[in-house]
Amino acid sequence: MSAGERNDADQAFEAKATAVFESSVSGLDGATRSRLNQARQRALQSAARPALRWPRMLLPAGAMATVAALGFAVFLAVPLASHRGPDAAAVEDAEILTASEGLDLYAEDPEFFEWAGSGAPADAGSAPADHG
Amino acid sequence: MTEGVLDQSRELDRFLADVERRALRIAEIAVRDRDDALDIVQDAMIQLASRYAGRPADEWRALFYRILRNRIFDWQRRRKVRGRVIAWWTGGVADEGDEAPDPIEAAPSLAGGPDARLESAEAMQQLEAALGRLPARQAEAFMLRSFEGLDVAETALAMGCSEGSVKTHHFRATQALRAELGEHWP
Incomplete structure (x- = not known):
């Protein structure tokens, strides 16, 4: 006999099993029925809250907005000097070269500036005497 | 709403x-x-x-x-x-x-029930024990088809298998349960 050839005895047995099972279902006590009812009400409440699904749908957009805000904050927090390129350095050099005060200082103490430009270590002991 | x-x-x-x-x-x-x-x-x-x-x-x-x-x-x-x-x-x-x-504890409530209810509870215990000894897929197929009344297609969807598998599992489960519980059950 194959799976497709269920005989009368099988069907009679199945009917008896179903009746026994249904009897056990109808014999459930009141406390258990009450708990099932409460569980069902919770389930129905969860189905009646479609608004709660919106935040999930908006999660990617929220994440993008957060990343953008953080990026903007980092942009503002980073010192402006780090954004300056070679042009800015050239402008700074030009300002030094054109400032008369800087050249005057060099004229007053040429030995100190020669020593400072030689790259000698600070503790080499060969620093010229303080003229200041 | x-x-x-x-x-x-x-x-x-x-x-x-x-x-x-x-x-x-x-x-x-x-x-x-x-x-x-x-x-x-x-x-x-x-x-x-x-x-x-x-x-x-x-x-x-x-x-x-x-x-x-x-x-x-x-x-x-x-x-x-x-x-x-x-x-x-x-x-x-x-x-x-x-x-x-x-x-x-596993027995269904028998409060105030007649003898027939007691016999039915005993029969259910025997059936549960026999189902517990079946391979899981056979027990599932039997419960979904016979207890819940799902058709073959619904059972296949619930079990995540083919309709042919459902028929085979259900057939074997019925044969095994009949052999174990006997013709005079319940």
Whole structure:
């Protein structure tokens, strides 16, 4: 006999099993029925809250907005000097070269500036005497 | 709330009220603990309501039993892991009392019932024991087809297998149960 050839005895047995099972279902006590009812009400409440699904749908957009805000904050927090390129350095050099005060200082103490430009270590002991 | 949503909520309420007791008994047969079975059924109802309420109502039964089946498997996996941890922790002596059902607690309520109810309760205990000795897929197919009344296609969807497999599992389960319980059962 194959799976497709269920005989009368099988069907009679199945009917008896179903009746026994249904009897056990109808014999459930009141406390258990009450708990099932409460569980069902919770389930129905969860189905009646479609608004709660919106935040999930908006999660990617929220994440993008957060990343953008953080990026903007980092942009503002980073010192402006780090954004300056070679042009800015050239402008700074030009300002030094054109400032008369800087050249005057060099004229007053040429030995100190020669020593400072030689790259000698600070503790080499060969620093010229303080003229200041 | 719109009229359509109210109608759907009422229909879902009716559906869940219709399946909840049988679902509980099926889960209880699988996990052998009423409290755990109640938790499993509640989880399944919540998942169906929150995720699949918008699907056509004629799909709910198969979807619900598929969710219930997954929840039962999750429970069994957790219980197996827990058993291994306890066995390791106690030096190989797992708490078998945790697994064995209390036959008195497992029996359906007989308060005020006649002798026929007592006989039926005993018959159910024998059937549960016999189902517990079947391969899981056969027991599932038998319970979904015979207890819940799912057709072959719905059972296949709930079990995640082909319709041919459902027929084979159901046929073998019926044969095995008949052979074990005898012609004079119940």
